Amino acid sequence: MMEKQRVSRYGVRAVLARSLVHVMLGCALMLCIPFGHADAQAGGSAARQAVAIVVNPHTAVTDISFAELRRIFLGQQQFWPDRSKITLLVRAPVAPERAVVLDLIYRMDEDQFRQYWIGKMFRAEVAGGPKIVYSSDMAINLVDNVPGSITFVLASAVTPNSKVLRIDGKLPSDPGYPLK
Amino acid sequence: MRKPLAAAVVSMFLASVPRARAQDTTSVQPVLPPMPVVRAMLFGDATYVATDRKIPSGFQLGQMVGHVIVSFNDRLNYFGEFSATAQSTGYAFEVERSILRYDFSDAVKLSVGRYHTPIGYWNTAFHHGTWLQTTVSRPEMIKFGSQLIPTHFVGAFAEGNLPVDELGLQYMAGVGNGRGSVISRAGDAGDVNGNRAWTLALSARPSALFGMQIGADYYRDRVSEASGPSATEGISSAYVAWQRERPEFIAEYAMIDHTPIAGGATTRSHAGYVQLAYRLTGDARQFKPYVRVERTTIGRGDVIFAPLSLGYDGGIAGLRYDFTSFAALKAEYRRERFETYDWSNGAYVQASFTVPNLGGGDHNPAQP
Numbered sequence: 001m002m003e004k005q006r007v008s009r010y011g012v013r014a015v016l017a018r019s020l021v022h023v024m025l026g027c028a029l030m031l032c033i034p035f036g037h038a039d040a041q042a043g044g045s046a047a048r049q050a051v052a053i054v055v056n057p058h059t060a061v062t063d064i065s066f067a068e069l070r071r072i073f074l075g076q077q078q079f080w081p082d083r084s085k086i087t088l089l090v091r092a093p094v095a096p097e098r099a100v101v102l103d104l105i106y107r108m109d110e111d112q113f114r115q116y117w118i119g120k121m122f123r124a125e126v127a128g129g130p131k132i133v134y135s136s137d138m139a140i141n142l143v144d145n146v147p148g149s150i151t152f153v154l155a156s157a158v159t160p161n162s163k164v165l166r167i168d169g170k171l172p173s174d175p176g177y178p179l180k
Numbered sequence: 181m182r183k184p185l186a187a188a189v190v191s192m193f194l195a196s197v198p199r200a201r202a203q204d205t206t207s208v209q210p211v212l213p214p215m216p217v218v219r220a221m222l223f224g225d226a227t228y229v230a231t232d233r234k235i236p237s238g239f240q241l242g243q244m245v246g247h248v249i250v251s252f253n254d255r256l257n258y259f260g261e262f263s264a265t266a267q268s269t270g271y272a273f274e275v276e277r278s279i280l281r282y283d284f285s286d287a288v289k290l291s292v293g294r295y296h297t298p299i300g301y302w303n304t305a306f307h308h309g310t311w312l313q314t315t316v317s318r319p320e321m322i323k324f325g326s327q328l329i330p331t332h333f334v335g336a337f338a339e340g341n342l343p344v345d346e347l348g349l350q351y352m353a354g355v356g357n358g359r360g361s362v363i364s365r366a367g368d369a370g371d372v373n374g375n376r377a378w379t380l381a382l383s384a385r386p387s388a389l390f391g392m393q394i395g396a397d398y399y400r401d402r403v404s405e406a407s408g409p410s411a412t413e414g415i416s417s418a419y420v421a422w423q424r425e426r427p428e429f430i431a432e433y434a435m436i437d438h439t440p441i442a443g444g445a446t447t448r449s450h451a452g453y454v455q456l457a458y459r460l461t462g463d464a465r466q467f468k469p470y471v472r473v474e475r476t477t478i479g480r481g482d483v484i485f486a487p488l489s490l491g492y493d494g495g496i497a498g499l500r501y502d503f504t505s506f507a508a509l510k511a512e513y514r515r516e517r518f519e520t521y522d523w524s525n526g527a528y529v530q531a532s533f534t535v536p537n538l539g540g541g542d543h544n545p546a547q548p
Contacts, residue, residue, distance in 0.1 A: 067345060068345065076348065079286045085254040085255070107391075107424070111502065111505050114505055114506075114536070118221065118536045119305075119306075119312050121219070121249060122247055122309050123304065123305065123307065124259035124281070127251045127257040
C-alpha cells in the first residue's frame with residue numbers, strides 16, 4: 001500500500017513538473033515578444049487645463065452631477081431626461097482634453113478604454129461606441145448640429161454660442177470645478 | 181380603398197430609390213428612412229494543451245466568434261453572436277445570441293430572442309469573447325455546454341436602470357422556454373414541457389465604488405429530460421465583481437434546488453469561484469498574473485444532477501500578457517478534480533484576439 005502511494009506521489013510529481021515546464025515555456029515565449037506598445041498614453045505630458053462639457057443647444061439640461069456625467073460617458077445612461085437619445089462625441093487620441101477625461105471620468109488608460117467599449121458593445125449594452133472627432137472645431141460644430149449630443153473641449157476652445165454644462169453647479173472657470 | 185394601397189406602393193418605391201437620386205428631386209421631398217448601420221466584431225483563440233486528463237491534448241483551435249450589431253434607428257437594434265467551434269468531425273456552428281431590442285428609455289428596454297441567461301456575472305460579462313476574459317477558460321460551473329447552469333435562454337426580456345442614481349441599480353426580468361430536453365441546451369425550438377421559465381436579476385454599480393458591480397438573481401424552471409425524471413428548478417445566485425484590474429476581483433456563487441415532480445425531498449447543489457488578478461504597473465503593465473479557485477458540490481440524491489457527476493474542485497494560476505491592444509497571450513497551470521476522477525494537472529497556453537471593427541458601421545471602437 002505504501003509502495004503504491006509512493007509511486008502515485010512520484011507520478012503526480014512528474015506530471016506536475018511536466019506541467020510547470022509547459023507553463024514556463026509559455027512564459028518564456030511571452031518574454032521573447034518585444035515589450036513595445038503601439039499606443040502611447042494620450043497627451044500624458046500635457047499640462048492640465050480645464051475641460052468644458054458642451055451639449056447641443058436644444059438639450060434641456062444645464063447642470064448635472066459628476067456621477068451623472070460619468071454614467072453618460074460610460075454609456076450607462078443613454079437618454080436625456082426628456083427621453084431623447086444621447087450621442088457621445090469623443091476626441092481621438094492624442095489630445096490633452098482626452099487625457100483629462102480618461103483620467104478623471106473614465107479612470108482608464110487607452111487600452112482599458114478601448115477594451116471597455118469593445119466589451120460594452122459585445123455585451124449588447126450599447127449599439128455603438130462614441131463617435132470620434134478629430135479637432136475641437138469638429139467637436140463644436142457637430143455638437144451644435146447633432147440633437148442630443150454631448151462632447152468635451154478645452155475651456156479655451158469654447159465658442160460664445162456653445163452650451164457649456166455646469167458640473168455639480170460649477171463652470172470651468174469656477175474654483176473646485178471637477179474637470180481640471 | 182385603392183388610394184392607401186397606391187400610396188403604400190409609391191412609398192415602397194421611394195424607399196427603394198437611392199438617397200442621392202431622391203435628393204435631386206426638387207418637386208417631391210420624400211423622407212426616406214435611414215439605412216440600418218451594421219457593425220461587426222470577431223473574436224478568436226488557439227490553445228496549446230498539455231494535461232494528464234484523458235482528453236485530447238496538443239494544439240486546439242478554440243471558438244471563432246462573430247458578433248454583429250444592426251442599428252435600424254437610434255432605438256431599435258439587433259445583436260447577434262455566432263460561433264464556430266472546432267470538433268473532431270468538423271466545425272459546430274451555433275447561434276449563441278440573437279436579440280432584437282427596442283430601447284424606450286434608460287428605464288425600459290424590451291427585447292426578444294436568444295440570450296446568455298443573466299445568472300451570475302461571467303455568463304453575461306464575457307460571453308464567448310475569450311480575449312475579453314482574463315483567463316484561458318471559463319469557470320467550470322458556467323463552461324460552454326454547462327449542465328449545471330442554463331447558460332442560454334430563449335424568450336423575452338425587460339431591462340433597464342432603476343431611478344436610484346447613487347446606487348446605479350439595474351434590473352433584468354425575463355420569461356422564456358427554459359432548458360431543453362437536453363439540459364445543457366436552451367429550448368430553441370419551443371418549450372419542452374409547456375412550463376415557462378422566468379428569471380429576475382438585479383445589479384448595482386455604486387458611484388461611490390467606481391468599478392464595482394454587485395448583483396443577485398433568481399431563475400425558476402421545470403426541467404424535463406428526454407429520458408429521465410422531471411423536477412422544478414430554482415437557481416439563486418449572487419456575485420461581486422471589481423473590474424478595475426488593480427486589482428481585478430470576481431466572486432460568484434450559485435445555489436441550485438431541485439424538487440422532483442414525482443415527489444421527494446428537495447436537494448440543493450452549490451457552485452462558486454473566486455478569481456483574483458492584478459495588472460502590473462510601469463513597463464510591466466502588459467502583464468496580469470491571476471489565480472482562481474472553484475468548487476461545485478452536488479446534492480446527494482439530486483434526480484437531475486447526481487447521475488451526471490458534476491462535482492468539481494479546481495484551482496488555476498496564470499499570467500496574461502497583452503502584447504497589443506487587441507491580442508493577448510495567456511499561460512495557465514490548472515489542477516483540478518472531477519467527481520469521478522482523480523486530481524489532474526494541466527498546462528494551457530492560449531493566444532486570443534479580437535478584431536473590433538470589420539469595416540462596418542460608422543464607428544471604430546478600436547479608436548474611440
